Amino acid sequence: MWWPDILERKRTVGRMTGWLVLAALTAAGQGAQLTQGPGADTEAAWSPDGQRIVFQREQNGEADLVVLDLGTGREQPLVTGPGDARYPAWSPDGQSVVYSFGHITTTAHQGIPNGYNLFSVPATGGEPRRLTSGQVRDYTPVFSPDGKEVFFATTRELSQNDAALAALNLATGEIRSLVRFGGTNMGAVSPTFSPDGRFFACAVETSLRANWRIVIGRCAAPAVRATASPDGAAMYAPRWSPDGAMLACTGYRVGDPGWGIYLLRLADGAMARLDTGPGNARSPNWSPDGKELVYEGNGTGSYRLYRLAVGQPVFGPAPEVVPVEPANPCLNLDFAATKDGQIPDRSGHGHPAAISGTLPVSPDGGIQCGEGYAQVAGHPDFAFGLGAFYVRAEVFLEQHPKRLQLVVVGDYPEHHLGWQIFINAEGRPFFNSRTPDGTFVGASTGKPLPTGKRVTLIGVRDAKGEVSLLVDGVLASSRGTGATMAYGTPTQIRVGSQFSGSDRFTGRIYRLEVGRGVPEERRQSMLTVAEVLGQ
Template identity: 25%
Template sequence: MALVAFLALQPGRRASRERLAALLWPDADATQARLNLRKALSLLRKVTPDGDDLFRAQGEQIKLRADGLECDVDALEAATRAPVAVDAPVDDLTGELLQDFGIRDAYEFEAWTRVERQRIRELQLALLTRRLDSEIDTPAGAESAVRTALRILQIDPLQEGARRVLMTLHARQGRSAAAMEQYRELADLLHRELGAQPEEETRTLYQDITRQRRTRPAPSQTRPPRALRETPATTTPGKPPARRGHRIGIAASLLLAALAGSQFSVQQSPETVALGPLTTILASEEPTRPAVSPNGEWIAHISRRIHPGNLDIYLRTLSGGDPVRLTTDPALDDNPAWSADGRLLAFTRTPATGDAPCRIIVMAPPNGHERIVGACRAVSSTRLSWAPDGKSIYFADQAAPGLPTSLFRLDVETGRSRALTTSPAEIAGDEAPTISPDGKMLAFLRRTSWTAANVYVLDLTKGRTRQLTTDGRRIWGLTWDRTGKGVYFSSNRSGDTALWWAPARRTGEAKRISVGLLDFRLLTSARARDRLIFEAVSDYSDLVQADAAGVRRPIGDTPWPAEGYSDWFADVAADGSLVMVSDRDGSERLWIQGADHGQPTAASTILDAVLSEPRWSPDSRRIAFVATRDGGADLYVADRRTGRITPLTADDADDASPVWSHDGRHLYFTSRRGGFWRIWRMNADGSGATPFSLPGPRAVRIDSSGRIYAVLDGRQGVWRLSLLNDREAGPRQLIVADQQSWDWLNWDIDRRQLFYVQRSPDGLSGRIRRRDLAGGRDESLDETTDLLLLDAFAVRPDGSLLLTRRKYGTRLLATDLIRTP
């Protein structure tokens, strides 16, 4: 039942094997959990009519056929979205989702079930409230309004709007005693459950009814108040409401009977941590970089939009209210971090141009004096972490421009800093330090590429480093457990972006503690209590075409992916065909749309990797691209006709930015081999890789004359390389100065035209510009307010642009963690 129900309630009715295994068998090892999943699917296919067709395997994804189940909550969801009240099966749903059903020791599944039950209740309340308001507006609707109000109270006895409707209707009917009883029952519930009293509107209504009872009959013309304020249909952002299918119980009952004698139970862990109820702190269209105070009551965060044009730090409470602006400097203020006693706040400040090292500043919020306590050597931004004694701040920096980042400890009094780690020369480096509650261990991310990282801990007393994860996936957030026994981190290591916990002081596997309903990003935890603050993100995109006038339109018949799925990283072949990276079928792979702009088709097998930067060969037959898997970013080539994928590089360094020579015999690319970014060249089959440039280039392009252009690591602009004997030699020529180094993916060359991004310093606005490389003419083309920083646009043969249209939203949420012995 659990497996069928979970699939039926997911967007697209699909989930990855890893996600299902982790949810249903959380304490089994990965091999055993996947074996259990295979057994369960096999039994389901046997006991369910058309089981082989109902449960489909698509690579690492398991999909439940869309028309295979009838879900009554589908109608509930559709009715909630309707602009006017419509009939919906609200009254048919009298029980709880999966009522009286449970799986022993599957705590994640139990947490997921609790969230889904609450979501269904919210759906029912929203629809019943709409029905009640419409019944109040009709002269003959009193009887049905009473029934609806009682149904609302059956779901939530503390809904005061429904209580007020009942009180008014009873009074209108001359039943003032019944109206007063409704008030007394509410007051007693509020006192016992919340230690509160009824709202002022409810108290006033009660007083009016009491007074009218003493002086005259209850009013017959008084219109009942609206039942409730508008309530959202869901309590969790960015996800559709739960669906409970009619046929789930039949198939699942057979499954339970078949599994009765099987060994599907797992051992209970010594302590289980689960997410408690969620509280929304704010909703935004930008990252918030949150930092919670030690007592868990205050949140410091950043915003570019509250005061547009300036990146500042703001302070707010969990209880709501307007944020307090802490910084007003025209520079970019970022990365807030609280001292252990909650008295001071540290943050970084970078010049508005974003092209200089940051300074580390300390202040006493909300309006204390700012004091510069240190400076970065090379990086323009870094996360900060205070030592418990308040004497030191940990941060990430480069010993020199171009080197990998390392961790440093800053003495707050003297301003001196010293390195604590030295990361391998071929990788991006160490970042995101966070200190343990006792100050003895430093957790951090060792990033092998911009899409892959692992969690490490450094024992500050012994100087030893230990690796906690080894799969090299995307990791966004990292923070300590209040007990100091482990760390929380957000990662896509199970396919979706979930919340995980890893033991820091002993060996052991990381445990998933979220149920996959939210896409977790940055995390922060309170020192004094089990409170976790995190970003839940909705982030998806598609491709649009922009003509010379900047008018955007869809690309042929390419449909917008389902919400939560994306198309990005496009390139156009000489024959007009389009290749893009997409996860529209649940896994990242290459998709091709022909020159006729028809439906795209999958062009590659599933690699279980993060894909980026696809590039067509001159003959439109092959596609070179970057795939990050197992922590390493390497180059691959896909054959358009067969879909076969061949690896071209397999070294420890981060490889990127593939481009073909004009004859298709060679590939140029950038790599960190040797410790610095530079351009390399190899044969089209991956052999004969040799350095081509001097150190510095992060991305490379070639014009129609064979000239080589590059964006340099840590330096602004697009540069032309001087060549001698088919190698770089001599000075580089600056072609355009406005291209930011962190926009290294957002530029392209089509024949003799250079396309690049000119952004505002805060990154919120800007334009794509076109420069004639022969004549030098430079003109503005298209606004870039929604162009991803780490994405790429492409140029069609007709000179129009392919842009990534992004839909991004962030909710900052708070939860008090629940520990179960």
């Protein structure tokens, strides 16, 4: 479906600007300056024929699109006038440019007919054509190599300060979801394709304190994806190299003077930071032959475009691949064998749980909670330090609770609520761990647990500090990072209530397992880049 009724059209201007003296080579190894403003010149994209660069020029908070002819140095305005045109990208045949455009002239209460939507315009100038519509933000578009789809970031159907990746079928106008987290402060933007069109890469942020990272995935199965950038780095705006061997992206690692251009070799994860001179360097984009990059830098004070020969970059050592530690239970309560107020531990570590109050065993082998709780004494077996650990609980809810209820809590000297599995007042399950200063880092599903059936919850804090929750083997939508509390020996593990005995669970528990490492169910979604690429 197309929307020819363009509300806010940009005047397309074929006027040639005066020839500018642009190519000012700087120090060896650094980029040659291509533009001189005015304003900020950013988001450059190299045309498929290598002769032109389209970019956005921002002044006074709004942006136009400009095409730079590399042969003559002439700039030709492509999209001008009131409003904000951003993130230009070439069609594979070089005939058109897709971009994001917004022009908001009314207040929110007066009504806003449209937001930032996608448009395309002939590369030589002409009438823009609306591709998407709606009071949403569609941005960072890119054509698929076959030209049939446009991948882009969007806020469509989202409401929690997040962004998702979607694909627009140019023939039908249909939009399909690609990568969607559905949690607050979670987003995927800036897609790019592998040359063969089988894979995509994008920038992903997954929680409040997380840094942008580069994720690659399979176009045919977007859920099959892996993180390509290293821990502790902030990286975004990936662009796949024409030979398919690496990604160029904007990156920062501790010790860097600012944002820089990084090359990320996909075969082994090694990285090279290119010498772009002083100031930030951002948003690299490959020349079609893969020998050069165009990027934006602010070494002169304002952002300008530069081109840089990639040459023979010096890659650092490939990061060591640390295998994910498999699950190793240190507590496995056998509820069906409850006897004399004790729940035996089948893990072999000898940590039985003592019952306070009453926890009757149901005919099908679970314990009915609500009138008591079970307590496992603290032990160094549960001192997980900074390592990975997990909690597996199989539960049954007759109905959703009206207030928060605790299934199990690890009570530590570092924090009474060291880790927990709980059901909130909306019936949604949570697993949480803690930051070093005790801040809650949780994972949850976006919907309530099903009632009237057994459900297996698995909470994992991995060795990188990421917290995840699986419900019947399915990874929950919302996850957290930064859970790097070092766990010592706990005071207790409390089953069926809060550490203090309050907030009692009123459902049944059939299984409770606590251990080090990462269960297989979670490991299946912790793929490596090589696994995603099928190497």
